[in-house]
Amino acid sequence: MTDGEWSVIESVTEYETGWYTGGYDLVEQPDGSTKRYYWAELPPAVVIVAVVDGEVLLVEQFRPAIRETHLELPAGIVESGESFSTAGARELREETGFEPDSTALLQEFWTCTGVLRHRRGVVFAEGLTPADRDLDGNEFLTPRPVPVADALDVARRQPANDATIEGLLLAREEGLL
Numbered sequence: 001m002t003d004g005e006w007s008v009i010e011s012v013t014e015y016e017t018g019w020y021t022g023g024y025d026l027v028e029q030p031d032g033s034t035k036r037y038y039w040a041e042l043p044p045a046v047v048i049v050a051v052v053d054g055e056v057l058l059v060e061q062f063r064p065a066i067r068e069t070h071l072e073l074p075a076g077i078v079e080s081g082e083s084f085s086t087a088g089a090r091e092l093r094e095e096t097g098f099e100p101d102s103t104a105l106l107q108e109f110w111t112c113t114g115v116l117r118h119r120r121g122v123v124f125a126e127g128l129t130p131a132d133r134d135l136d137g138n139e140f141l142t143p144r145p146v147p148v149a150d151a152l153d154v155a156r157r158q159p160a161n162d163a164t165i166e167g168l169l170l171a172r173e174e175g176l177l
Helices: 084-096 146-156 161-173
Strands: 006-016 021-028 032-041 045-052 055-063 068-072 075-077 098-112 119-130 142-149
Touching: 032 161, 045 084, 045 098, 055 084, 055 146, 068 146, 068 161, 075 084, 084 098, 084 119, 084 142, 098 161, 119 161, 142 146, 146 161
Parallel strands: 045 119
Antiparallel strands: 006 021, 021 032, 045 055, 045 075, 055 068, 055 142, 098 119
16 A cells, blocks of 8 residues: 555544534555544635736635634635636625626645645636625625735735635736736
8 A cells, every 4th residue: 555545444424514514534544554534524615816906806804713804815615516717706796896807717726635625716807897796694794905016915914814825826926916
């Protein structure tokens, strides 16, 4: 057996919340010993980097899990049958009130691989025109545009979060910011 081929002896779902599923896999490690590796499985999510009039659109919202208010990129769950780009356009309109002419997937990747089964896509949106916002019942957020030149510095201020920093760095690396 190689490190890439660990045998799963059993996979157990211990709970389902409607938001995520949690459980463990009992695996045989390369040395023959066994260990439970716990995981939480979440649906795919999209993070949107959108620029309008020289500003990056961020949203300010309270995050109950960590009890802090964040300034972050718009984001949301990818619905069944949606691509990351389609979900990005929808979430951007719902959360900020801007409809993009085009979206492009910058990167798709696994996140927090030590404990999560969760895919994330970062989408760049451009050609924005005003539209009606359509917040979900649990969304209490305020759009906060910041100048492109300041966006990464703003994102790195505490409380900082991974998705916003990752999204801005990917867009900058692609020459979009």
